Structure formats: structure tokens, C-alpha cells
Amino acid sequence: MIFADPAVQAVFTRYLAREAADAARMRELGPAGFAVRDEFLLPVGEAVGWFLHALITARRPRRILELGTSYGYSTLFLADAARIVGAQVVTMELAEYKQAHASAQLAEAGLADRVDFRLGDAVAMIAADPGEWDFVLLDIWKELYVPCLDAFHPRLAEEAIVCADNVIEPAMSRPDMRAYRAAVAGKPDLQSALLPIGSGIEISVKWSAGSSRL
Numbered sequence: 001m002i003f004a005d006p007a008v009q010a011v012f013t014r015y016l017a018r019e020a021a022d023a024a025r026m027r028e029l030g031p032a033g034f035a036v037r038d039e040f041l042l043p044v045g046e047a048v049g050w051f052l053h054a055l056i057t058a059r060r061p062r063r064i065l066e067l068g069t070s071y072g073y074s075t076l077f078l079a080d081a082a083r084i085v086g087a088q089v090v091t092m093e094l095a096e097y098k099q100a101h102a103s104a105q106l107a108e109a110g111l112a113d114r115v116d117f118r119l120g121d122a123v124a125m126i127a128a129d130p131g132e133w134d135f136v137l138l139d140i141w142k143e144l145y146v147p148c149l150d151a152f153h154p155r156l157a158e159e160a161i162v163c164a165d166n167v168i169e170p171a172m173s174r175p176d177m178r179a180y181r182a183a184v185a186g187k188p189d190l191q192s193a194l195l196p197i198g199s200g201i202e203i204s205v206k207w208s209a210g211s212s213r214l
């Protein structure tokens with residue numbers, strides 16, 4: 001698949017080249033790569049990117065929250081889909097240099113007006129936003145999935161979708177992923193399924209008992 005807009009595709013082609021270079025360097029470094037993880041894109045990957053893009057274009061959310069901008073690979077998919085459906089993306093990142101890179105790429109892709117880049121600790125920033133979320137991509141450091149869920153869950157719109165990445169891989173994240181899946185299962189208004197796409201996506205939909213659409 002390719003992006004319909006050549007400016008978006010040109011930016012994505014650069015991300016693909018960096019993703020391949022990162023993969024080669026990670027293979028070289030082995031487990032030592034974890035210490036320098038901030039140098040890598042750590043992207044959701046193309047299959048998940050297009051899955052998110054299709055979900056957004058089909059479900060037409062208005063407000064999209066991304067937790068973990070990194071260098072902007074996944075933000076590009078969210079923002080391109082957001083432009084198609086007239087939505088806005090809020091993306092949160094702790095590292096200023098990553099956010100600066102992401103912001104420059106999105107501007108080059110012509111998608112700057114679709115994205116509100118927020119810098120700082122995501123858990124605190126979620127709590128500070130009074131709006132509702134229709135779509136959430138959770139792809140932050142894995143020990144933060146449960147605190148983030150607890151922070152955004154009260155602000156999920158009815159029928160909102162939450163996609164959490166890395167539920168299957170890497171194996172070292174599985175204890176955190178088990179805790180996340182247990183936390184989701186403990187919320188009676190969330191219905192979930194684990195999809196073997198990319199590194200594993202837990203997709204959850206908010207359906208409250210008594211919702212008029214049930």
C-alpha cells in the first residue's frame with residue numbers, strides 16, 4: 001500500500017529506510033540494544049499502521065489520542081487518516097528531540113494542522129485534558145500502559161476504540177502486557193480482542209451497559 005498524497009509517501013519512504021537501518025543495528029547489538037532504545041524509531045510497523053489507518057477511516061473518530069509519538073512513524077498514519085475523516089490527533093511524548101523530529105516530518109508531509117504535539121509525561125498530560133477521546137493508540141513504555149488506561153478510561157467516548165501495541169512481542173514486555181489485559185478485562189464497559197497483527201494489538205471498544213446503540 002502507498003499513501004495517496006505523494007508528500008506523505010515521500011516522508012514514509014524515509015521512515016522505511018530508517019526502520020531497516022535500525023533493524024540491522026539492533027541485530028548487531030542484540031540485548032545491549034535496550035540501553036540505546038531511544039535512538040530507534042521503535043515503530044508500530046507497516047501492517048499495524050495500515051490497520052489503524054483503515055480503522056480510523058471506517059469509524060470516523062473526531063479526537064484521536066496517541067501515547068508515545070517517538071519519531072512520528074505511527075503519527076504519520078494517524079494524521080493522514082485524520083485528514084481523510086476531518087479528525088484531530090493529540091500525540092504525547094516525553095523526549096523533546098523525538099518530538100521535534102516527528103513535528104518536522106509531519107510538517108513536511110503537509111499534515112501539521114492535523115496534529116497537536118504535547119511534550120511531557122503522558123499520564124499527567126492525559127489527566128490535564130478535559131476532552132473526550134474517540135480513538136486511542138497506546139504505544140508508550142510498557143509499564144505505563146495500566147496508568148495510562150486508568151487516566152484516559154474515564155474520558156473515552158461511547159464506542160471509542162483503544163488499540164494497544166506490543167501485546168505479543170517483545171517477550172520481555174509480556175508481564176506488563178498481562179497486567180494491561182487484566183486491567184482491561186476488569187473494566188466492564190470495555191470489550192476486547194487480541195489481534196496477531198505486527199507485534200500484537202489488543203483492540204478494545206467501549207460499550208457501556210444501557211448504551212442506546214446496544
Ligand SMILES: C[S@@+](CC[C@H](N)C(=O)[O-])C[C@H]1O[C@@H](n2cnc3c(N)ncnc32)[C@H](O)[C@@H]1O
Nearest residue numbers: 042043044068070073074093094121122139140
Ligand atoms: C514504542 S515508542 C513509540 C513508537 C511510535 N508509536 C511509533 O510507532 O512510531 C514509545 C515512546 O514512548 C515514549 N515515552 C516513554 N515514557 C513516556 C511518558 N511517561 N510520557 C510520554 N512519552 C513517553 C518514549 O520516549 C518512546 O518514544
